[in-house]
Structures are given as structure tokens and as C-alpha cells.
Amino acid sequence: MTVRTVLQSADITRALTRISHEILESNRGGSDLVLLGIPTRGVILAQRLGRILESIDPAVGESLASVGSLDVTMYRDDLGAQPTRAPSPTQLPASGIDGKTVVLVDDVLYSGRTIRAALDALGDHGRPRAVRLAVLVDRGHRELPIRADFVGKNLPTSAEERINVRLREIDGIEEVSIES
Amino acid sequence: MRHLLSTKGIDRATAVGILDVAEDMADVATREVKKLPTLRGKTVINLFFEDSTRTRTSFELAAKRLSADLVTFSAKGSSVSKGESLKDTAQTLAAMGADAVVIRHSASGAAHVLAQSGWIDAAILNAGDGTHEHPTQALLDAYTMRKRLHGVASRGRDLDGLRVTIVGDILHSRVARSNVWLLEALGASVTLVAPATLLPSDLSTWPVTYGYSFDAALDQSPDVVMMLRIQAERMSAAFFPNAREYAREWGLDDERLDRLRADTMVMHPGPMNRGLEISARAADSPRSTVLEQVANGVSIRMAVLYLLLSGEREADQ
Amino acid sequence: MSPTTLLITAATLPDGSHTDILVEHGTITELGARLSRAGATTVDGDGLQALPGLVDLHTHLREPGFEQSETVLTGSRAAAIGGFTAVHAMANTSPVADTAGVVEQVHSLGEQHGYVTVRPIGAVTMGLAGTQLSEIGAMAGSRAGVTVFSDDGKCVADALLMRRALEYVKTFDGVIAQHAQEPRLTEGAQMNEGALSGELGLRGWPAVAEEAIIARDVLLAHHVGARLHICHLSTAGSVEVIRWAKARGIAVTAEVTPHHLLLTEELARSYDPRFKVNPPLRRDEDVQALRTALADGTIDIVATDHAPHPMESKECAWDEASFGMVGLESALSVVQLAMVDSGLIGWADVARVLSTTPARIGRLAGYSDPFAVGAPAQFTLVDPSARREFAVGQLHGKGVNSPYLGRTLPGRVVATVHDGYATVLDGELVDAATVAQNARVHRG
Numbered sequence: 001m002t003v004r005t006v007l008q009s010a011d012i013t014r015a016l017t018r019i020s021h022e023i024l025e026s027n028r029g030g031s032d033l034v035l036l037g038i039p040t041r042g043v044i045l046a047q048r049l050g051r052i053l054e055s056i057d058p059a060v061g062e063s064l065a066s067v068g069s070l071d072v073t074m075y076r077d078d079l080g081a082q083p084t085r086a087p088s089p090t091q092l093p094a095s096g097i098d099g100k101t102v103v104l105v106d107d108v109l110y111s112g113r114t115i116r117a118a119l120d121a122l123g124d125h126g127r128p129r130a131v132r133l134a135v136l137v138d139r140g141h142r143e144l145p146i147r148a149d150f151v152g153k154n155l156p157t158s159a160e161e162r163i164n165v166r167l168r169e170i171d172g173i174e175e176v177s178i179e180s
Numbered sequence: 181m182r183h184l185l186s187t188k189g190i191d192r193a194t195a196v197g198i199l200d201v202a203e204d205m206a207d208v209a210t211r212e213v214k215k216l217p218t219l220r221g222k223t224v225i226n227l228f229f230e231d232s233t234r235t236r237t238s239f240e241l242a243a244k245r246l247s248a249d250l251v252t253f254s255a256k257g258s259s260v261s262k263g264e265s266l267k268d269t270a271q272t273l274a275a276m277g278a279d280a281v282v283i284r285h286s287a288s289g290a291a292h293v294l295a296q297s298g299w300i301d302a303a304i305l306n307a308g309d310g311t312h313e314h315p316t317q318a319l320l321d322a323y324t325m326r327k328r329l330h331g332v333a334s335r336g337r338d339l340d341g342l343r344v345t346i347v348g349d350i351l352h353s354r355v356a357r358s359n360v361w362l363l364e365a366l367g368a369s370v371t372l373v374a375p376a377t378l379l380p381s382d383l384s385t386w387p388v389t390y391g392y393s394f395d396a397a398l399d400q401s402p403d404v405v406m407m408l409r410i411q412a413e414r415m416s417a418a419f420f421p422n423a424r425e426y427a428r429e430w431g432l433d434d435e436r437l438d439r440l441r442a443d444t445m446v447m448h449p450g451p452m453n454r455g456l457e458i459s460a461r462a463a464d465s466p467r468s469t470v471l472e473q474v475a476n477g478v479s480i481r482m483a484v485l486y487l488l489l490s491g492e493r494e495a496d497q
Numbered sequence: 498m499s500p501t502t503l504l505i506t507a508a509t510l511p512d513g514s515h516t517d518i519l520v521e522h523g524t525i526t527e528l529g530a531r532l533s534r535a536g537a538t539t540v541d542g543d544g545l546q547a548l549p550g551l552v553d554l555h556t557h558l559r560e561p562g563f564e565q566s567e568t569v570l571t572g573s574r575a576a577a578i579g580g581f582t583a584v585h586a587m588a589n590t591s592p593v594a595d596t597a598g599v600v601e602q603v604h605s606l607g608e609q610h611g612y613v614t615v616r617p618i619g620a621v622t623m624g625l626a627g628t629q630l631s632e633i634g635a636m637a638g639s640r641a642g643v644t645v646f647s648d649d650g651k652c653v654a655d656a657l658l659m660r661r662a663l664e665y666v667k668t669f670d671g672v673i674a675q676h677a678q679e680p681r682l683t684e685g686a687q688m689n690e691g692a693l694s695g696e697l698g699l700r701g702w703p704a705v706a707e708e709a710i711i712a713r714d715v716l717l718a719h720h721v722g723a724r725l726h727i728c729h730l731s732t733a734g735s736v737e738v739i740r741w742a743k744a745r746g747i748a749v750t751a752e753v754t755p756h757h758l759l760l761t762e763e764l765a766r767s768y769d770p771r772f773k774v775n776p777p778l779r780r781d782e783d784v785q786a787l788r789t790a791l792a793d794g795t796i797d798i799v800a801t802d803h804a805p806h807p808m809e810s811k812e813c814a815w816d817e818a819s820f821g822m823v824g825l826e827s828a829l830s831v832v833q834l835a836m837v838d839s840g841l842i843g844w845a846d847v848a849r850v851l852s853t854t855p856a857r858i859g860r861l862a863g864y865s866d867p868f869a870v871g872a873p874a875q876f877t878l879v880d881p882s883a884r885r886e887f888a889v890g891q892l893h894g895k896g897v898n899s900p901y902l903g904r905t906l907p908g909r910v911v912a913t914v915h916d917g918y919a920t921v922l923d924g925e926l927v928d929a930a931t932v933a934q935n936a937r938v939h940r941g
């Protein structure tokens with residue numbers, strides 16, 4: 001087993017900053033924007049993106065301030081194939097998601113099934129104007145017609161490899177590595 | 181979790197875990213779309229050998245909110261009551277492809293027999309077996325207590341230090357048994373109160389204290405008073421002389437209600453005999469959790485169905 | 498080769514001595530070393546324990562009326578493979594064995610099949626209803642020669658009726674075998690009453706319901722000067738009552754079942770109805786008290802309470818299941834495990850509690866001095882060193898409701914000789930036609 005670090009702390013911060021700029025650009029500002037992280041690490045990333053957005057344009061702060069989480073456990077299609085997962089809470093902004101631009105945030109985009117589940121879950125909570133997807137790493141191997149709008153880094157991998165995303169808030173260290 | 185047959189032997193982490201999943205399930209009831217796709221394609225069979233509209237309905241709602249296909253097999257009046265054995269029924273349900281069987285039966289241990297028999301491979305959920313256990317009732321009771329105590333901050337919490345007094349027909353109560361084991365696992369302490377005729381003859385292995393006087397128990401200022409339903413047929417079997425005497429000694433009447441702290445919870449698994457084990461004022465007072473218990477029952481049953489039907493079935497025996 | 502000339506070489510007798518045994522025409526004709534007889538069927542008895550033919554005082558053969566559970570033939574075969582040469586068939590058949598007609602029928606079926614002596618037990622009351630005495634005298638005087646009377650399955654609960662029954666059977670040197678169970682205290686009872694029954698939510702069967710009846714009945718037996726036998730004693734308290742009664746010289750005898758010597762109520766935790774039996778399995782303290790009492794003679798005998806049931810009576814919830822276990826095929830092994838291998842008794846005691854004494858209580862002739870020249874040849878040969886995984890294949894009656902399935906039991910019956918001919922050879926039952934033929938020859 002070999003482990004190779006592909007992103008270090010500074011790389012991650014740089015990637016998130018770039019994504020923040022791209023989000024603001026594509027949304028033509030920060031209005032009616034909702035960032036929803038997919039547990040567990042997507043939630044951390046969404047919170048960081050929210051802070052960066054605010055620091056770029058403090059005016060965004062008032063209209064944005066909408067960072068939440070969206071649990072997709074109950075919408076997965078692989079319940080019988082995986083060990084039982086404990087669901088995490090879903091927290092949506094008090095003003096809801098109707099008519100908003102929702103940016104789903106996750107750490108790794110792989111088969112696309114998690115995002116499929118997230119889209120289904122979102123539909124049961126309301127009707128956003130548009131849904132975007134931001135991921136820290138896109139490792140390929142899609143099984144569904146899903147792509148990310150904002151990508152921190154494309155990492156071509158083989159299916160046997162594992163991508164480990166470690167974030168300070170949860171793991172104590174900050175890096176992205178490939179295990180093969 | 182392979183089956184849910186009893187709360188005996190459940191550990192605290194598992195119990196808290198179930199209550200936490202139920203928190204998420206409860207959120208669904210507040211949404212526009214009160215339904216999750218989670219158990220799409222799974223078949224849940226409600227096998228009720230005993231009438232119980234409330235429990236049956238609660239499980240039905242839980243299964244439907246999770247998008248399972250649900251069939252209620254009310255064994256009363258069907259071939260089952262005409263001598264078809266548990267075995268034949270189980271094999272029939274297996275042939276129909278049941279993924280989970282929710283069983284209510286008048287015989288203690290019926291759910292165990294079903295789970296161990298090899299007649300059927302489905303997850304077995306005990307919805308009340310004779311005078312043995314009723315695990316989802318205890319779970320919803322614990323959930324209700326935790327919610328009252330901790331509100332939105334309930335997740336991850338146990339019931340450490342909570343003092344619960346259970347009053348009534350302990351001997352015949354599956355609700356009491358399931359509560360005793362579950363509350364012990366969650367760190368609560370339990371006191372049982374009943375006439376000696378309605379307590380098991382030997383409580384030495386139960387993690388409880390017990391007494392005969394309701395008033396003495398109230399002197400201890402319990403955090404929760406759980407009243408059990410008393411059945412009229414117990415009178416004819418000489419467990420107590422008559423309803424009047426029972427109500428006077430072991431009923432939660434207005435006078436006893438007024439002795440409770442304002443934040444003491446009054447619980448009852450229902451259906452209530454108003455005026456017998458509980459006065460109307462007690463049942464309807466702000467201390468009463470009766471309606472919360474009903475609502476929470478659906479969340480708990482959703483959580484249990486989810487936990488039984490997700491995950492690799494073979495992996496966690 | 499004469500089927501009824503048998504030579505057993507170098508077997509060990511209950512007293513520990515070794516001998517050859519020659520059997521001719523139904524009788525032991527020679528004992529000693531290096532015997533030989535041309536044409537004899539020879540069994541190598543080296544390493545085998547010889548025991549007098551086992552006598553069961555408590556067997557449910559189910560015929561007539563419940564032939565789907567057992568018949569006289571299938572029950573007799575189960576008995577023979579278990580080392581028995583005589584069984585006492587309980588009266589709770591349909592019709593009930595409360596007339597000379599029924600007991601003669603059962604008796605003669607036993608004779609025809611020839612695996613064991615079948616001695617019918619007569620009902621104490623008509624239809625086991627507990628209200629009116631059955632035709633005790635007619636049954637005693639019938640060809641079946643009934644000496645033991647019992648309403649087993651039910652208790653003779655009415656004190657006056659019990660008194661009269663005790664007095665009346667004195668007339669015929671009979672004995673009442675009481676199933677001691679106070680009926681009101683055990684309504685709907687499912688298992689031993691105690692902490693476990695409370696936990697499992699199964700209706701309790703309190704020890705006092707047995708002890709109260711035994712206490713009453715030993716006093717009644719004393720009062721009227723009659724013999725009393727107590728079936729399937731199951732509690733430490735019952736042992737105390739019997740000990741007290743015997744100390745006062747009351748003519749009471751008591752039996753214990755193999756399962757009450759080995760198994761405890763803990764098995765009910767599984768809710769597996771194979772462990773549902775009446776009286777119920779009790780606490781470990783009770784098991785220990787029963788073992789001690791059997792060893793010191795307070796309890797006189799072991800009897801199987803062999804109670805076969807069809808599969809469907811056990812494939813259901815506990816409350817709905819029938820009471821009872823089959824026991825003939827496993828009894829000797831269980832006694833070896835619980836009593837001999839644990840050092841409490843020796844093989845001479847086994848002979849006493851499973852043969853000599855039950856025969857004496859039942860007034861069954863021919864068992865008082867079993868290994869003597871001239872004695873009727875009723876014996877069994879056991880390999881005590883064998884170990885067997887107890888499985889359905891070892892059950893030869895119709896019932897498979899054994900609590901020992903899946904357990905390893907010690908000992909194996911290698912041969913059983915009844916009325917001078919083999920019913921079991923090389924650990925296998927001799928076929929029914931041969932046995933019936935030999936029985937016919939023996940009767941002459």
C-alpha cells in the first residue's frame with residue numbers, strides 16, 4: 001500500500017478560493033445563493049466557502065449567509081450493499097430554498113450516485129431556481145450523467161485507488177491523498 | 181441490526197443511535213413532502229395476530245413514509261385463527277418475498293420463534309408479544325422523555341440520572357418490561373409500583389426498585405410517572421378487589437397529580453381508562469405526553485425499519 | 498443357530514464382577530468364565546456394562562387414540578433401543594384406559610409386538626375427569642393385571658377422591674401414582690415461576706403447586722395406610738416433603754425424570770417449545786437437590802415421562818405448544834451423564850433406580866434378582882465409553898421432540914435382551930417380524 005499526497009493545506013485553500021470566485025462570477029454576485037454541504041466533509045467545505053465568499057465581498061454577507069447541510073442517506077440506492085449508515089441532520093436556511101440558487105458542496109465526486117441522491121432529496125425540500133455542484137476533487141469514473149460546475153482539482157484515478165480527504169476540523173490534519 | 185425482538189441486552193450506544201435516527205425521521209413530518217424513498221422496493225408485512233389499531237396504524241404510516249410496499253396481514257378472522265400455524269404463516273410470507281415482518285402476537289416469544297425458526301429469512305420486528313416485550317413502545321417512550329428534557333439538543337443524549345416510576349399491572353405488561361431494560365441501558369433509574377399481586381413474584385434479577393405504595397413513590401418526586409393500562413379481567417382473577425379500590429390506591433387522580441412537580445412527565449402507552457388508572461385532568465394536563473408519544477411512535481418505527489432494512493443483511497448477525 | 502440361545506462373553510455386572518451369560522429358552526442358564534454353547538448367538542461383552550432390563554414406570558404410548566404421536570409398536574421400539582424391557586403405559590389415551598377392555602387391548606398389543614413388556618396403567622377416575630373412580634378392580638383383575646393407577650397429565654385434585662382412591666387400591670395391592678399439580682395454582686402455567694418467568698413473560702408454574710399436593714397426599718397415605726407414588730418430582734421443596742414423609746415411615750415412593758436431573762429453566766430463554774414440559778424445568782438448585790435425593794434414596798426411581806408429540810405441536814409459539822419430551826431413547830445416557838459420570842452413583846445404583854425398584858413398585862415379577870441362574874433373561878448391555886451426537890436418527894419412536902438434539906451424550910445401548918431373545922443387537926433394533934416371532938415362541 002502506498003500513500004501519495006496530492007493536495008496540501010495551501011493547495012486546498014487556493015482551490016476553495018478559486019471556486020468561490022467562480023461561484024460569484026457565474027451567479028453574478030452573491031444574491032439568493034444557498035450553499036448546502038453533503039455530510040460529512042462537504043458540510044465543512046460549504047462553511048469554508050461561505051466564509052471566503054463573505055471575505056471577498058462583505059456585501060455578500062447579508063444576502064448570502066445561507067450555508068446549510070443536506071443529508072442524502074435516506075435517498076441512496078445502495079442501502080442493502082453497504083453497512084448501515086446513521087443519517088446526519090439536514091439543515092436548510094430558514095428562508096428555504098425555493099427560487100434560490102443552490103450550490104451542492106461535496107469533497108469527492110466519483111460515481112455521481114451521491115449527487116443523484118442529493119438532487120432527489122432537494123426536490124423533496126423545495127424548488128430551487130438552479131442547482132450547481134462544487135467539489136474539491138473530481139476523480140472520474142462517473143456512472144450517471146452528472147458533472148461538477150466547480151472543481152478544485154481533477155484527479156484521474158483507477159477504481160482500485162482510494163481518495164482520502166482530510167480536513168482540520170474533523171481529522172486534525174489537512175490534505176488530500178491517494179492510497180493505492 | 182438483524183431483528184428487533186426485545187430491549188433486553190441493548191447497549192447504550194445502540195439505543196441512543198436509534199433515538200438519533202428517529203430525530204431525523206421526525207424532521208420528515210415537518211416537511212412539505214412527508215415521504216422518503218429509502219425503502220422503495222422493500223416489502224414490509226404487518227402480521228397482527230392480535231387487534232391493535234394504534235400500533236398497526238403507526239407501523240403502517242412509518243413504512244409508507246419510507247416508501248416501502250406494505251401489506252397488513254390481520255390474522256384475526258383469517259386462516260391463522262382457524263388453526264393455521266405460525267410456521268405455515270411464516271413460510272407463506274417468505275414465499276411472498278417479505279423483507280420485514282412486524283409481528284404482534286398474544287404469545288410471549290412468538291417473535292423470537294419466528295426469528296430463530298429458519299422458516300423465514302426476513303427481518304423480524306416485535307410489535308408486542310404476549311406479556312413479554314414491546315420494544316418500539318419503550319423506544320418511543322424514551323424518545324419522548326429525551327425530547328422533553330433536551331428539546332432540539334436531544335441528539336446524542338442518553339437519560340442518565342432520570343428517575344422513572346412505572347405504576348400498574350407490571351406482571352402482565354410488555355410495555356413495562358421493555359421500558360425496564362431500555363431505561364437501564366440509557367442510564368435512567370426505574371421504580372415499579374403495583375399491588376403485590378401485579379408484580380412478578382421474583383424481581384431479584386431486574387434492575388429496578390419496587391414498592392407497593394404509589395404515595396410513597398410520589399414522595400420521591402420522580403421525573404417521570406408512567407401509568408399502565410389496567411384490564412378489567414384482572415379483577416375476576418382476584419388480582420385486586422374492584423376498580424374503586426384500585427383507582428384509590430394506584431390511580432393517578434387529581435390529588436396525586438397536584439403533588440407532582442410542574443416538569444414531571446405523565447406518560448401512558450394508551451389506550452387509557454380515564455377515571456381508573458388516570459384521571460381526565462391528568463391525561464389532559466400539560467405534564468401529559470400522551471399525544472407526543474403517539475407522534476413519536478411513527479418516527480421511532482421509521483428509524484427501526486430503516487435500521488433493519490438497510491446495511492448488509494448477512495454482515496451483522 | 499437358535500435365535501433364543503444367546504451367549505454374552507465377559508460382560509461387567511452391576512456389582513463390578515465379570516462373567517459370561519448364557520441364555521436359553523428365555524432364562525439365564527449359566528454364569529461363569531469361558532462358557533460356550535454350539536449354535537448360540539454370541540455377543541462380545543468385553544467393556545460392556547450389563548444392566549437388568551430397564552423398567553419405565555411412566556411412559557406415554559398414545560395408543561389408542563393418538564397414533565399420529567406414537568403407537569404401542571413405535572414406543573416399544575424406542576424403549577428397546579433405550580435398554581428397556583418393560584414400560585408402564587399411561588392411561589391418558591382416547592378412550593382413556595379406565596376399563597378392562599382398553600387395558601387388555603394395550604397389554605396384548607405389547608405382547609404381540611414383543612419388544613418390551615407393556616404394562617398398562619389404569620386411570621384413577623373415569624375419563625380422567627376427577628369426579629368418579631374408574632373400574633379399578635376390573636382392571637386389576639383383567640389379563641393386563643393392572644397394579645398402578647394414575648390420572649397422569651392431570652392431578653387427582655379432589656382430596657376426598659384421592660383418599661378413597663388410596664384406600665380402594667389397597668384392596669388389590671395397587672398403588673396410586675399422583676401427578677402432583679394443584680390445578681388452580683397452575684392455570685395457564687407455562688414454565689417454572691420465578692425471576693425468569695417474570696422476565697420472559699411466561700405464566701409461572703410455582704413449586705408450591707407441586708409441593709402442596711405432595712404434602713397433602715403423603716398425609717392422606719399415612720392416614721389410610723396406603724401406598725403412594727409421586728410422579729416426576731421436580732423441586733427441592735418436594736424432596737424435603739418426601740424426606741420428611743419417609744422419615745415418618747409413610748409408604749411413599751418418588752420418581753424423577755432424566756430431564757429434571759439435567760436441564761434447567763434457562764433453556765426457556767430460547768422460547769424453543771422442545772423445552773416445554775410438565776412439570777416444567779426448574780432452577781439449578783432444584784436439579785442439584787433432585788440428584789442428591791436420587792443418590793441418597795429419597796427419590797426411589799428414574800422414570801422417563803416419555804411424551805411424544807407430532808411436529809406441529811412443537812413448531813409454534815411457546816404458549817401454544819404441547820407439554821412433553823420424548824425420553825426413552827436418551828434416558829440411560831442422561832442418567833449416566835447426570836449421575837454416574839458426575840460420581841454421585843454407580844452402576845449398581847443405576848440398576849436399582851431404573852430396574853429393580855420400579856419393577857417392585859409396579860409389582861412386576863422377574864426383576865428382583867436379575868443376574869442369577871434361573872432368572873428370566875431381561876437385560877441390556879451398554880457401552881459406557883461411547884459418546885454420541887444425539888440426533889433425530891437416534892430416535893426410534895414417532896416423536897422427535899427431544900430436548901437433547903444437538904447435544905453429545907455418553908453411553909450407547911449395544912444389545913437388549915427381553916424374555917430371552919434380542920430386541921437390540923449391535924446397537925440396532927432387531928426387525929419387527931423377528932421380534933414378534935420370538936415373542937410368539939416365548940409365549941408358547
Ligand SMILES: [Zn+2]
Nearest residue numbers: 649650676728
Ligand atoms: Zn405427569
